[in-house]
Amino acid sequence: MGLVAFVDILFFFYLKLFGERGKMYAAVLLFVFVCWTATAHGDHHQPCRSPNMTGLASVMGTRAETRANGAFAYDSMNKKLRFQSNVTLPFNASLDLDLLVFFEEGVLYKIDSKNQSCEKKSLQNRKHPFALPTDATFVSTMTSGSASIEGEGLKFQIWTTPTPGFKSQTIMCTTMGCLPLSTFHVTESSMLMFSNMNVELDIKDPDLLLVPPFCQGLHAEETPEGTVYGFFDEFL
Known part of the structure; x- marks a missing residue:
């Protein structure tokens, strides 16, 4: 899945779930992803486990x-x-x-x-937001920054965790080593964004x-x- 397709799905999901309010949520996510280069893979991915x-x-x-x-x-x-x-x-x-x-x-x-x-x-x-749940679904692999310049990009994976009934949705970004980077938790009336920094193992x-x-x-x-x-x- 490429970046454009992924953003289109986000817009469709949030508009359907939240109506006009969903435009704001989708716009926030678009802002986060707009400068990222998509490098999607079609392989089957199993949720990994975060380290200590x-x-x-x-x-x-x-x-x-x-x-x-x-x-x-x-x-x-x-x-x-x-x-x-x-x-x-x-x-x-x-x-x-x-x-x-x-x-x-x-x-x-x-x-x-x-x-x-x-x-x-x-x-x-x-x-x-500190570990992938076992029912997480792999969406895509992306690179923040540049994938072609050594040392100028961070490769990460995007996962989703839908809740039955679409009462809430969680989108999590992890490094290839399964360190959580950012997590978006969206409900019918609110959105939270968790960002982890200076992590030690x-x-x-x-x-x-x-x-x-x-x-x-x-x-x-x-x-x-x-x-x-x-x-x-x-x-x-």
């Missing part, structure tokens, strides 16, 4: 406002994540979050270290992935009937 990671992440919202900036540690084997916003990066963000997530167990802790308090929530939706501080003493023994809050709660909801 420590890095920085930035989250932008529908109106290009910064929702969160911060540091993260991700254990890919045990599917554990710690995300702490408003630390390390010198940017103001609208959300001040400290999240510890056990995706395998379907549990999210919302931590307030200052007040030594915690909220424990159950995850019905376990998708997140290990967990610098394993203690970050342990439940703090003041969070232990809590019962998970009940999710209102008819709603599906997931990691992305903390940023909407």
